[in-house]
Amino acid sequence: MRKLLLFSIVILVGILFITRLFYLQVYSGETYNIYEDNAIRKVFHYPKRGYVYDRNQQLLVANQPSYDVMIIPREVEPLDTLEFCSLLKIEKEDFIKSFKRANRYSPRLPSVFLAHLSKEDYAYLSEKMRKYEGFYIQKRSLRDYQTSIGANVLGFIAEVNQKTIAKDQYYRMGDLIGKQGIELSYEKDLRGVKGVKFIQKDRFNRNLGPFKNGDFDTIPTAGKDITITIDANLQEYGELLMQNKIGGIVAIEPSTGEILSLVSAPSYNPNLLVGRQRSANYTKLHNDSIHLPLIDKGLLRMHEPGSPFKSLIALAALQEGVIDINTTITCHHGYTYGRNNRKMGCHCGGGKRKLILGISKSCNAYFANAYRKTIDKYDDASHAMDVWSNHIKSFGLGDYLGYDLSIGKTGNIPNGQYYNKWYPDFKWGSTTTISNAIGQGEILVTPIQLANMTAAIANRGYYYTPHIIKNIEGQEIDLKYKTRNQTTIDKQHFEPVIQGLFDVYDNGGTAYFLKVPEIEICGKTGTAENFTLIDGVRTQLTDHSIFVAFAPKDNPKIAIAVFVENGYYGARWAGRIASLMIEKYIKGEITLKQMEKLVLEKSLEEEYIKPYRGKPFKINY
């Protein structure tokens, strides 16, 4: 026993030590991550972010250098806070707040302490900063917009959030990432790959030299320049026309699906969201609940399309063979239907209508009839509705279009199942859903869907998925933007419909005063009723003004949808804007000076504040 005491204690201690080593090094030892090793300094080199050009090679977005003061909380040594704060021109409270925030994120990883120093401050501070351990200055590149237009398309970059960092190994605290528009859609191409240098340091924070001779260091790869399909001149003109109005313009080149302009009004100068004023400006824009400048009206607003939808009613009816171009309807200032003789009004003036005249006069009675015939073709209304819905959806309605901007809405095109759910115990049919015939009821579309639908009609039966990307430096764009999407309507059915759309501009058509000299335009007006809740009461507001058009009639170069909220009837503002846009794009100059003047001078602000005034108001005057 006496002989064994020391011997067994030695063995026990040996086992205890090996257990402890196992615990420290194997069990709780995380896999080695050089980014978390505070013996290694990581110096990042951010490459140039790709430039953005418009379709005519006009530079839209470039870069400017920016300098951030970074902090690694654990490495901060006691310092003269007052002196430091006065150097950075901040208050002591800001210092404490920023420090706490950084420490909460991680004591050992760097985070931004103070963003966006001015160039002068940087020059002055870069020398002084060495004195303060745990702080350093990181150079980055910020956007420098060469234009004041297209904020909704160009989007912006901002500091990456923690959720993204957790998901994507590439990003580190303080990195900038595309948050909207093409900056978001083409983030990977634009950003390039940042380079990193690993530097061995000692516990006094001094550099000892490259870690492992720089074997792990990487060189930054520059971001790729991209060209977008936007025509900056057209975009600028569109934004100008939309001043003092809320709404959107989407113009597409039918032969390619390229988005020529995507106007959301009101917009803002993209330079507002750069630099130190970014967050204050962002808040201001975000809080404008009347104009919602951060909401892309061309992509995110869903409306009843109104009359422009009638073209599709006609096409579906032609394809189903329930009407032909000679089918004649007599309009008695409306359309009477159902057992109780319910009546749908019509403002076309009344009289005998064939297909082409029906379209050009936008006769409700004609399309109610065509729609009923389509749905009544089959005994089973649900099946008929599916067939009809299928035709409509083949124009890219009722679902995400698949364009390369990350926001959108599906809109709504009802099918049989939709109404079966709605009316579980009721034998619904064509009369129940008759509002669909004139683009109201359950139909909802976004302006870009409407523009795309117009492009499909202009192409006589197919469309290319709309897209904003034209060219990524040395790289093919996604093949899906080069693939035709065929509609379910045969080509021959388009000619009469297009003739009808052409006659809209003829004497007696709904847009006869919107003609553009020397350009054959096909278009369609639309007017959508809309309502809002004021103090809980459903109140009607002035109608939305809608217009779709394409031109020229043969070999169309542009298809456009214009949406002016509370702009009253379609031809009034949306129609005028469409004509001006078409002239601008095709001719490059404006001859319709009078019309231009009228549009530019018109402000609808009055309409937009009506619901907030708390006083009774008139609409549609």
Add this chain to the structure above:
Amino acid sequence: MSLNRNRNFKFDWISIVLFLLLVGFGWLNIFSASLSGEVSSYLDFSQPYGRQLVFIIFTFALIILIFSLEAKFYERFASIIYVVSMLTLIGLFIFGKNVNGATSWYAFGSITIQPSEFAKVATALAVAKYISDLQTNIKNTRDQLKTIVIISIPAILILLQNDAGSTVVYTSFFFVFYREGIPQIYLFIGLVLLILGVSSLKFLALPTSILAIVIIFIHHFFIKKKRRTILNPILISLTCIIISFGVQFFYSSILQPHQQDRISLWLLIEKDPVKLEQMKKTILYNLNESEKAISSGGVTGKGFLEGTRTIGKFVPEQHTDYIFSTVGEEWGFIGSAFVVVLFVLLITRIIYLAELQKSQFSRVFGYGVASILFFHFMINVGMVMGLIPTVGIPLPFFSYGGSGLWGFTLLLFIFIKLDSNRINEW
């Protein structure tokens, strides 16, 4: 095995090989920990690794010297060696050089010598000599007291020089006495004292003494068969109370703040997270960094000269007391476990050999060597891994330092010499 030893190989080669492995591997780690800039020469005397290599070379001369002397020399001259060694310790009060608050060095130009490293050898020899004396009976209280005096002189001298770490090592002689036959009750008392002390610190003196009294009286009334007098349990209880409060008083009033902090951290007494964080940055800095360095080594380590924390000198004093953290970082679990195994093998080998000794002097000395090496190993490695409070003593054969290396070499090789002489004795 040792009985069939060839005459030409009468030294215990297993111990020698283990020694060589430790010294060699130790130097590699010192090299890594103290490397800065280009290596001009491995014998560069301005660099710790260069000096250590010189010390190692001299060590071999020392070993030859030890082997060339008669085995009997050590026993015969033990007392004189002891006296001389004590004089060198006393001399420190006059000529000593103060380094880091401890007056433990003689300085001759750029060379410093730490006599306390040699005092261990002298004390081990003296203890062996005294206990093996035919007139000494270790079961006799008087002789026990005398041996304690032999140990206490260097222990107190060293403590007065403010080198508490080295003092602790002298308690290792308990194992020697125990082996040589002091009553079992001492082991029991030692254990009780340890428990009482730790408990008084962790749970305070009052609860500890109450619990102790309850246990004593339960034992007295319910378990003990022959109950003679109530006086004994009362006396024992009183002793317990005095010890408990004494320890608490010693902790709170005599220990210096940094020593208090070390203990309070070890026993998890401090709960305030803010203060804990503060401690981690100050007194715990070394420990914190060394633990991180060891953990970061993982299973296989970052590789020789590849430890980022070692290169960055994140662990202060890494080539001396914290050398094991270099092993942990660069050689990983495999390398550190290997070192632990080497030490366990060496110490158990010495115990095994000590038991084979025919002369009591050799056996007692062997036990002394094993106990001293074991204490150094246990305290140093335990400290570096955060198992016990920070006590600054070197890891034998591994840590940088000539005095330490030679002190341990003397211990080990005098014993190997004694062992080789075993057959000639009688």
